[in-house]
Amino acid sequence: MEAYLFYIMAAVAVVSAVYLIFEKNPVYSILYLVMILISIAVLYLLLGAQFIAAVQIIVYAGAIMVLFLFVVMLLNLSAKEELKDALSFQKIPAIVMGIVLLSAIGIILRSKIPLGKQGEYTSAYVHDVGNTQLIGKLLFTKYLLPFEITSILLFIAAIGAIILAKRK
Amino acid sequence: MTNVSVMTFNILSVLPILVLAGFGMIVLFVDILFSKRLGDKNILAYLSLAGIIIAAIVSRGTTPIALYSFNETFVIDNYSLFFNFIFLLSTGLVILISHQYMKRENINYGEYYALILFSTIGMMLMASGADLLNIYIGLEVMSISIYVLTGLKRSKLTSNEASLKYFLLGAFATGFLLYGVSIIYGATGSFNLKEIADFLINKGDVTGPFVYLGVGLIIIGLGFKVASVPFHAWVPDVYEGAPTAVTAFMSVGPKAAAFAAFIRILMTAFGSTHYEWQKIVYVLAILTMTVGNVVAVAQTNIKRMLAYSSIAHAGYLLVALVAANTLGVSGMLFYLLTYVFMNIGVFAIVIILSQRNDGFMQINDYAGLGYKHPLLAIAMTLFLLSMAGIPPTAGFIGKFYIFSAAIKSGYIGLAVIGMINSVISVYYYLRVTVVMYMQEPVREFYPLTISPFIVAAVVISVIGTLHLGIFPSKIMELVQQSILTMR
Amino acid sequence: MDKEFFIYVLISCIKILIVFGVIQFMIISMIWIERKVMAHMQVRLGPMRVGPHGLLQPIADGIKLLFKEDIIPERADKLLFVLAPAMSLVPALITFAVIPFGDKVQIFGYSVDLVITDINIGFLYIFAVGSLGIYGIVMAGWASNNKYSLLGGIRASAQMISYELTLGISLIGVIMLTGSLSLVDIVNAQAKLWNIVLQPVGFFIYAISALAEVNRTPFDLPEAESELVAGYHTEYSSMKFAMFFMAEYANMITVSAIAVTFFLGGWQGPFLPPVAWFMIKLSCCLFCFIWLRSTYPRLRYDQLMHLGWKFLLPLSLLNILITGLVMVLKG
Numbered sequence: 001m002e003a004y005l006f007y008i009m010a011a012v013a014v015v016s017a018v019y020l021i022f023e024k025n026p027v028y029s030i031l032y033l034v035m036i037l038i039s040i041a042v043l044y045l046l047l048g049a050q051f052i053a054a055v056q057i058i059v060y061a062g063a064i065m066v067l068f069l070f071v072v073m074l075l076n077l078s079a080k081e082e083l084k085d086a087l088s089f090q091k092i093p094a095i096v097m098g099i100v101l102l103s104a105i106g107i108i109l110r111s112k113i114p115l116g117k118q119g120e121y122t123s124a125y126v127h128d129v130g131n132t133q134l135i136g137k138l139l140f141t142k143y144l145l146p147f148e149i150t151s152i153l154l155f156i157a158a159i160g161a162i163i164l165a166k167r168k
Numbered sequence: 169m170t171n172v173s174v175m176t177f178n179i180l181s182v183l184p185i186l187v188l189a190g191f192g193m194i195v196l197f198v199d200i201l202f203s204k205r206l207g208d209k210n211i212l213a214y215l216s217l218a219g220i221i222i223a224a225i226v227s228r229g230t231t232p233i234a235l236y237s238f239n240e241t242f243v244i245d246n247y248s249l250f251f252n253f254i255f256l257l258s259t260g261l262v263i264l265i266s267h268q269y270m271k272r273e274n275i276n277y278g279e280y281y282a283l284i285l286f287s288t289i290g291m292m293l294m295a296s297g298a299d300l301l302n303i304y305i306g307l308e309v310m311s312i313s314i315y316v317l318t319g320l321k322r323s324k325l326t327s328n329e330a331s332l333k334y335f336l337l338g339a340f341a342t343g344f345l346l347y348g349v350s351i352i353y354g355a356t357g358s359f360n361l362k363e364i365a366d367f368l369i370n371k372g373d374v375t376g377p378f379v380y381l382g383v384g385l386i387i388i389g390l391g392f393k394v395a396s397v398p399f400h401a402w403v404p405d406v407y408e409g410a411p412t413a414v415t416a417f418m419s420v421g422p423k424a425a426a427f428a429a430f431i432r433i434l435m436t437a438f439g440s441t442h443y444e445w446q447k448i449v450y451v452l453a454i455l456t457m458t459v460g461n462v463v464a465v466a467q468t469n470i471k472r473m474l475a476y477s478s479i480a481h482a483g484y485l486l487v488a489l490v491a492a493n494t495l496g497v498s499g500m501l502f503y504l505l506t507y508v509f510m511n512i513g514v515f516a517i518v519i520i521l522s523q524r525n526d527g528f529m530q531i532n533d534y535a536g537l538g539y540k541h542p543l544l545a546i547a548m549t550l551f552l553l554s555m556a557g558i559p560p561t562a563g564f565i566g567k568f569y570i571f572s573a574a575i576k577s578g579y580i581g582l583a584v585i586g587m588i589n590s591v592i593s594v595y596y597y598l599r600v601t602v603v604m605y606m607q608e609p610v611r612e613f614y615p616l617t618i619s620p621f622i623v624a625a626v627v628i629s630v631i632g633t634l635h636l637g638i639f640p641s642k643i644m645e646l647v648q649q650s651i652l653t654m655r
Numbered sequence: 656m657d658k659e660f661f662i663y664v665l666i667s668c669i670k671i672l673i674v675f676g677v678i679q680f681m682i683i684s685m686i687w688i689e690r691k692v693m694a695h696m697q698v699r700l701g702p703m704r705v706g707p708h709g710l711l712q713p714i715a716d717g718i719k720l721l722f723k724e725d726i727i728p729e730r731a732d733k734l735l736f737v738l739a740p741a742m743s744l745v746p747a748l749i750t751f752a753v754i755p756f757g758d759k760v761q762i763f764g765y766s767v768d769l770v771i772t773d774i775n776i777g778f779l780y781i782f783a784v785g786s787l788g789i790y791g792i793v794m795a796g797w798a799s800n801n802k803y804s805l806l807g808g809i810r811a812s813a814q815m816i817s818y819e820l821t822l823g824i825s826l827i828g829v830i831m832l833t834g835s836l837s838l839v840d841i842v843n844a845q846a847k848l849w850n851i852v853l854q855p856v857g858f859f860i861y862a863i864s865a866l867a868e869v870n871r872t873p874f875d876l877p878e879a880e881s882e883l884v885a886g887y888h889t890e891y892s893s894m895k896f897a898m899f900f901m902a903e904y905a906n907m908i909t910v911s912a913i914a915v916t917f918f919l920g921g922w923q924g925p926f927l928p929p930v931a932w933f934m935i936k937l938s939c940c941l942f943c944f945i946w947l948r949s950t951y952p953r954l955r956y957d958q959l960m961h962l963g964w965k966f967l968l969p970l971s972l973l974n975i976l977i978t979g980l981v982m983v984l985k986g
Contacts, residue, residue, distance in 0.1 A: 145241055
């Protein structure tokens with residue numbers, strides 16, 4: 001059952017991604033992106049990462065993409081104003097390199113089964129304690145320093161937004 | 169639960185970071201609360217310098233062993249202390265040269281000083297991170313500050329363009345880095361550099377392809393930050409568009425920080441796969457040196473020329489990374505220190521001679537400088553000679569160490585290419601000198617307003633360049649000491 | 656398929672049907688109550704003709720809307736135009752999946768929780784689903800190809816994003832006190848003392864943000880009649896309009912149910928059965944919505960943004976800080 005759900009959601013994500021690229025109307029592109037984000041959130045759920053799934057929807061689908069939509073609507077980009085492709089000569093090399101990359105990844109994946117170190121957080125353990133609780137505990141113990149530094153990061157981002165947008 | 173004791177959270181180990189963060193906030197508060205009464209805002213520069221000096225006092229000295237804290241995610245060793253010194257020195261010098269410039273360009277905001285201090289925090293975290301996550305967060309703190317600083321001059325279109333370009337490409341590069349980190353985590357089960365190294369030594373062959381993929385992506389991500397070819401496309405435009413003081417800042421500190429992370433990640437965690445990744449770095453080094461130097465020859469704008477020269481210097485530093493042994497790394501650390509002095513020195517003089525809105529940025533504008541302002545011309549010549557690697561300047565000693573390390577490690581071809589490149593670089597560095605002394609002035613040299621701050625920066629840079637060139641042994645000892653505690 | 660699983664699915668389906676049915680009924684009755692209450696507050700009588708005291712008025716309205724012509728504007732974006740009403744109604748309804756409306760009961764020997772599902776990220780689920788509700792409004796505004804609709808949609812998106820932040824943060828104090836993200840745990844923790852006593856500031860902020868989040872007076876700028884005709888649903892008619900209408904009331908019920916769950920003790924209460932307590936508290940909250948609507952004038956747009964970002968957000972952060980400090984000091 002979970003495997004079927006995975007295939008369905010993965011297919012939705014990939015198809016939406018393709019549509020996202022080839023869609024001429026920016027509003028539709030954004031909505032396809034929202035679909036990708038939601039289907040990936042479902043994949044997270046299948047992996048037992050409920051916290052990331054919920055945060056993915058709240059932050060990306062619920063906030064960031066709405067701002068995208070907001071901007072696109074304000075600019076009122078219509079489908080007619082297509083962006084001129086200044087670097088059209090890159091198309092063929094890009095496709096060739098993409099195929100090369102895909103086959104390289106395929107070869108790597110088929111060559112050997114990766115066996116990383118089995119961590120202390122097995123899925124049974126995570127299920128027991130609760131995904132959110134474990135993330136919270138890790139953030140405030142093992143990864144305390146990066147977590148706290150992130151506050152400086154957000155502070156910088158806020159200063160940057162204000163100084164670039166508001167100062168005359 | 170997790171067997172983590174609170175005892176490992178050694179606050180003292182992050183004291184320099186806390187000091188800088190505190191002073192960054194103080195600067196912001198002072199700027200907001202007293203902005204009406206401040207007038208020329210000199211006090212913001214004083215405060216920032218005070219922060220730098222206190223942080224330097226806190227993180228001075230050496231340590232006999234590597235001190236790990238925060239669950240082994242943060243490390244204080246001589247290596248990170250040396251880099252802290254480089255970062256604080258470069259930030260301090262940049263504050264000295266930027267004070268006058270910011271006023272002239274009418275962008276003397278308190279946020280400028282705060283962002284520079286915050287950016288330095290990111291660099292320190294990159295040099296001290298014993299954990300890929302810490303290094304990544306440090307990189308972001310450093311980069312995002314610089315994206316903002318680049319676009320600080322909002323009225324100038326090129327500044328906006330540079331900021332956007334740097335931001336988009338930088339975010340893309342960080343994506344590569346993060347992807348590499350996550351693949352490494354999947355392959356080895358850890359973010360911790362030591363644990364990754366242990367894992368690879370014990371059963372590295374099992375996860376081979378994934379580790380290579382991860383290392384490759386990390387090299388791309390950091391290669392972007394050090395401006396190595398072919399990840400250099402952003403450099404010329406960003407260096408030209410950014411306010412000159414910010415260009416000076418980003419050409420030194422972030423580059424050193426990226427190299428600090430580069431060395432620590434590649435040598436500590438992936439030391440056992442040295443044979444594989446050095447091939448990539450080898451190619452990067454050759455490309456970076458050659459493209460940087462050859463294209464620099466064709467430049468007429470001094471900032472663009474310095475941008476390409478900065479790419480070329482990244483190439484020399486990558487040569488040291490190929491060797492990846494004590495000699496190479498000590499050569500690299502020494503070179504980074506000399507690079508701080510000579511590069512900031514050049515930018516200081518560029519700032520003194522330029523006009524508002526980046527007037528007089530062409531190399532031809534320097535014609536006749538040797539007669540009008542002989543002292544400035546001499547200082548400029550000294551810095552350029554140092555960058556070209558001519559004795560008795562620091563640049564010569566730095567290049568000497570790097571190339572001899574390459575030769576001793578058996579990379580004679582690489583050393584030869586490096587030397588050929590040095591010869592090319594002499595052409596465009598000396599061309600500025602020739603223009604200064606041999607040509608008639610094409611512009612009027614207005615009476616220059618030179619603040620004592622910037623004079624101090626130039627004097628410090630001159631002393632540093634000469635001192636490291638003539639008496640390198642003491643610093644060399646310090647440098648060699650700093651690698652010993654690394655592993 | 657084993658029997659246990661089958662019964663589990665059956666019970667879940669029945670619960671879902673009952674909950675949806677009750678919500679639909681509440682929406683219909685809310686429309687009548689709102690008209691009546693507002694009329695009496697303004698010394699009018701309100702609907703009186705259809706049935707005793709106009710009780711059948713909502714049904715008459717519903718029939719009227721069903722039989723109206725369904726107009727899709729010539730230059731509208733057809734797909735999004737049709738999709739938008741559903742997009743705005745569905746998130747409001749599925750939030751109820753995690754809201755507990757009663758204690759465990761024994762039915763035919765099976766112990767049934769009176770909550771559709773108790774997941775351990777209930778709090779996050781509410782906000783994940785709630786944050787998707789904006790899309791319906793924004794899509795409606797854009798797809799109508801009408802300036803007023805677009806302005807309404809843009810106003811709505813900015814307003815809802817701004818207030819979603821304070822809405823979430825105002826509830827974190829409760830989460831800290833309970834130590835769980837599950838809504839069932841939160842209700843159980845309020846057996847002795849309602850959270851509104853411990854978190855008065857949190858409740859205050861939540862109430863204001865919730866008003867803004869569902870675009871009700873005094874925060875109904877996205878559909879301000881005097882400025883924007885009818886905002887994002889200007890071009891909608893017939894059942895599509897009805898769906899927006901229902902979405903608005905469903906949203907009101909949802910945020911009220913969350914307020915009851917987080918601050919007012921959920922189904923906890925003496926003497927009466929739990930479900931009755933839940934409905935009583937819910938009704939009180941809904942009455943307040945109507946009360947506020949007939950009392951307050953509309954805010955100006957910049958006032959709205961100032962209130963959200965410069966007053967409520969700092970206040971809610973302060974609330975978290977003080978809650979944390981008190982918790983640490985009390986051990």
